[in-house]
Amino acid sequence: MIKDNARGMAVQILTRVEVEGAYSNLLLHKTLARLKDSRDRQFVTLLVNGTLKHRLTLDYALRRHLSKSMSALPHEVRAILRIGAFQLLFVDKVPPAAAVNESVELAKSFTKYTGLVNVVLRKVMEKGWAISWPDAKREAVRYLSVRYSHPEWLVQRWLKRWGSEETEALCRINNEPAPIWIRTNTLKISRPDLAERLKEEGITVELGARVPESLRIQDFGALDQLDSFRKGLFTVQDESSQLVAHVAAPQPGQSVLDACSAPGGKSSHLAQIMENRGEILAFDIHEHKLELINQLAHRLGITIIDAQLGDARNLPGIRLESQDCVLADVPCSGLGVLRRKADMRWQKDEKDLQELPSLQWAILERAASCVKKGGTLIYTTCTIEPEENFELVKKFRTVHSEFEPVDLSNYLPFTLTDPRDIQQARKGMLQLLPHRHEMDGFFLAKFRRIEH
Numbered sequence: 001m002i003k004d005n006a007r008g009m010a011v012q013i014l015t016r017v018e019v020e021g022a023y024s025n026l027l028l029h030k031t032l033a034r035l036k037d038s039r040d041r042q043f044v045t046l047l048v049n050g051t052l053k054h055r056l057t058l059d060y061a062l063r064r065h066l067s068k069s070m071s072a073l074p075h076e077v078r079a080i081l082r083i084g085a086f087q088l089l090f091v092d093k094v095p096p097a098a099a100v101n102e103s104v105e106l107a108k109s110f111t112k113y114t115g116l117v118n119v120v121l122r123k124v125m126e127k128g129w130a131i132s133w134p135d136a137k138r139e140a141v142r143y144l145s146v147r148y149s150h151p152e153w154l155v156q157r158w159l160k161r162w163g164s165e166e167t168e169a170l171c172r173i174n175n176e177p178a179p180i181w182i183r184t185n186t187l188k189i190s191r192p193d194l195a196e197r198l199k200e201e202g203i204t205v206e207l208g209a210r211v212p213e214s215l216r217i218q219d220f221g222a223l224d225q226l227d228s229f230r231k232g233l234f235t236v237q238d239e240s241s242q243l244v245a246h247v248a249a250p251q252p253g254q255s256v257l258d259a260c261s262a263p264g265g266k267s268s269h270l271a272q273i274m275e276n277r278g279e280i281l282a283f284d285i286h287e288h289k290l291e292l293i294n295q296l297a298h299r300l301g302i303t304i305i306d307a308q309l310g311d312a313r314n315l316p317g318i319r320l321e322s323q324d325c326v327l328a329d330v331p332c333s334g335l336g337v338l339r340r341k342a343d344m345r346w347q348k349d350e351k352d353l354q355e356l357p358s359l360q361w362a363i364l365e366r367a368a369s370c371v372k373k374g375g376t377l378i379y380t381t382c383t384i385e386p387e388e389n390f391e392l393v394k395k396f397r398t399v400h401s402e403f404e405p406v407d408l409s410n411y412l413p414f415t416l417t418d419p420r421d422i423q424q425a426r427k428g429m430l431q432l433l434p435h436r437h438e439m440d441g442f443f444l445a446k447f448r449r450i451e452h
């Protein structure tokens with residue numbers, strides 16, 4: 001039996017993820033509920049997410065010192081080695097000797113492998129990053145893939161599009177911890193007042209420079225335990241997502257339709273901008289997610305959101321050309337937010353990029369049909385892949401001459417400086433990239449239905 005301490009729990013989770021294909025976030029959630037000490041909870045989270053994210057790099061480093069393949073080892077031993085190597089290569093606060101000794105302790109349940117774990121991890125400790133890597137120039141794909149733990153197919157795409165320097169910058173930022181942003185609920189409090197409240201609650205706060213409601217927070221525990229959270233003074237939302245409601249810019253009293261709305265982040269921001277006056281029809285295809293929208297609206301004191309079950313490809317009951325503003329925040333590959341989700345990079349493949357655009361197209365077409373003359377249509381994703389973004393929007397423009405692009409520069413709450421962005425924004429589009437814009441990877445497009 002593996003020990004029931006923080007490291008042992010992480011080994012158990014990683015083993016189940018590998019053997020059963022279990023969801024790491026669900027297992028983590030269950031495990032954390034058993035732990036009283038917040039430091040233990042943080043350590044288990046760090047070990048599980050870090051080991052999942054850096055798996056390819058860890059396996060590459062471990063293989064330099066193993067005489068047999070990783071697949072020849074029991075799953076638990078693999079997990080012990082990976083967690084040990086993760087601490088040695090990526091975690092400064094764990095003394096290296098402790099990382100090795102604790103791993104050997106865990107391996108005592110697998111007597112045959114205790115010696116191997118000891119020898120291999122001591123070598124990782126000794127050599128660290130000074131091992132032979134694939135040549136960065138001649139084998140660029142393989143180098144970036146193993147050095148930054150990204151699947152080769154993804155690296156290959158990005159290299160073709162952006163070249164090695166930018167691809168490396170993107171891979172690097174995908175491995176860094178993501179900043180946590182919150183959005184002020186301006187229906188209840190101003191941003192400076194919220195910042196003061198949060199400071200009183202012991203949180204480090206910094207005002208966002210790009211979005212008028214945004215705040216970056218650090219050094220916090222469970223957010224949902226805070227009085228300011230319970231009172232609905234803010235919600236968690238990345239800055240890039242906070243741009244959407246500003247770009248949509250609905251007026252109080254208007255009719256808005258959010259075609260793919262759960263858990264309600266953008267709907268609730270639209271409601272704030274509309275001063276909680278008008279109507280927002282918030283559709284989602286998953287019934288259980290409607291409750292999340294209702295809970296969020298209730299906490300934030302929003303009364304104009306009507307959450308409805310429905311497929312955005314049909315939007316049952318919605319008349320043609322009936323809405324002032326329609327948002328299609330479509331399901332996507334999520335490749336712009338890899339830094340936020342530890343194992344997402346391993347769950348996606350190129351097939352997703354072939355299949356998703358037809359769903360996104362069907363949603364965009366139906367969403368567009370609901371926009372009234374003079375009304376606006378917004379299309380957004382949290383991905384950085386052209387098939388789901390530029391290409392889809394380009395096709396939309398060729399098929400739908402009744403929509404004109406709207407210059408995003410007039411709506412974004414900050415000034416674009418990169419000439420490439422300014423040019424795209426004029427055509428009604430913007431691709432945000434984590435390594436260029438220091439925001440989550442995100443795509444926005446805005447159109448207006450021509451009046452005549």
Ligand SMILES: C[S@@+](CC[C@H](N)C(=O)[O-])C[C@H]1O[C@@H](n2cnc3c(N)ncnc32)[C@H](O)[C@@H]1O
Nearest residue numbers: 260261262263264265266284285311312329331
């Ligand atoms: C990107 S998320 C939306 C996030 C949301 N707009 C927010 O800001 O909180 C996409 C959502 O689309 C929903 N979805 C997926 N397929 C759908 C479909 N065919 N019709 C409607 N909703 C769909 C998913 O359940 C998911 O909640």
